[in-house]
Amino acid sequence: MAAAARTIPAPPTNVEVQPFFDAAAAGRLVVKRCLACGESHHYPRTMCPHCGSDRTEWKDASGRGTIYSYSVLRRATPPYAIAYVTLEEGPTMMTNLVDCDFDALRIGQAVRVVFTPTDGGPPVPTFTPA
Amino acid sequence: MSLRGKAYVAGVFEHPTRKADDKSLAQLHAESAAGALADAGLTKNDVDGYFCAGDAPGLGGLSMADYMGLKLRHVDTTETGGSSYVIHVAHAAQAIAMGKCDVALITLAGRPRAEGMATGTAPRNYGVTTPDVPFEFPYGPTVVNQYAMAAMRHMHEFGTTGAQLAWIKVAASHHAQHNERALLREVVTVDDVVNSPVIADPLHRLDCCVITDGGGAIVVVKPEIAKRLKRPPVKVLGAGEAVKHQRGGKIDLTYTGAVWSGPAAFAEAGVTPADVKYVSIYDSFTITVLVTLEDLGFCAKGQGGKFVSDGALISGVGRLPFNTDGGGLCNNHPGNRGGLTKVVEAVRQLRGEAHPRVQVKNCDVTLAHGTGGSLATRHGSATLIMGRD
């Protein structure tokens, strides 16, 4: 069954990425998309890491994705699952898998975003089996 | 211009300590430097180029030059994690080839045990200005669970097994039994590895390297100086370096920057993987070795599990002897940075000074490879090929 949840530390935000966490606080997952080359990227930057253009915009993501890889840190108390989830929009992002049976996780599994509170900061996007 | 033959490794030293409660960090650097210079038959007054990385105290090159009393005309503090020192050998050879220095000193030291540092299983926060930190640190990335995700993906795509990974540790332990300074000298079996506690799925405790205090140093010199020294000359044949990152979210955990640094080094050296008699492969974890061997071209992508199995990496037994000092998995991983000791053992092999039970016969070409950072997502890769004169 679901393990006791790990307390997630607050993300140290900065002016460049604050909109990402403002959106998270409103329950929205956003990704940066480049108007010059059309590619999305994560983590978000002002300048597109694919083509270098500064014509980037925040776009709402569907919140759906699949597990690219994961690992349960059994040595931690409590254990927790770190993962890379590939979003429908393209980019793969680091996250945690929450509210799930760690032993039933598998690569390729469909997941959806859920926002998890942090210790004194904005919530962060985590994922749970869809 | 090729580096081939432009510089020689004249001195190497691996600090004997594995727990340095009684020594300062600067002292470990300086003792390592003295050891390598003595090995070469040189003194600190011969040094005119100095190389160190993020493990050096204070302002790195400035602080250590001040501490050791070096008179320098070239300094380089390239920081690519544990791979830094392999890159430093190449950068030293480049500087020597350009006439910027004649005797280059490279040092490494660390004391994570003495300082009680939580190394592998505690999330590291590199500071609030680090751009990835807001998007990674909250999720608890540690050294081990990041490498574990690469292992998990490799298993998924290629059918690699925990038992295959275990063979890498088994081979290292066979070598470490002959190294009286190795932290872990007990020979282990595949069963021992796969039955050791899981740290982060799918990696077990025995898939992980040791944590040690210590250090090491390397002296690189111009050919004219190498010729008048008494030690067997070890020639730099070729080198390559690369940085692999997340490509804006196009993450692929199945390969490393060795796919770029390896071919660059082989081309410069004018040799192929088939010519290499011994390899020092960065072994922070068993998976690091497996992926690196694939990426360097010793086997096809996805075939690493099969390639390392059944003792293939054991000296005198298998097709490709690796890490004959016991490597980071059994011997030493000073300051959580294993690149320097990789070069040291490759030099010992070329000189015929490895332990007799693990010395490779007719060892005329060796390869040392460093991987520093988080595997496949943000790391430095450095490949160095060396040979006898």
Ligand SMILES: [Zn+2]
């Ligand atoms: Zn773009």
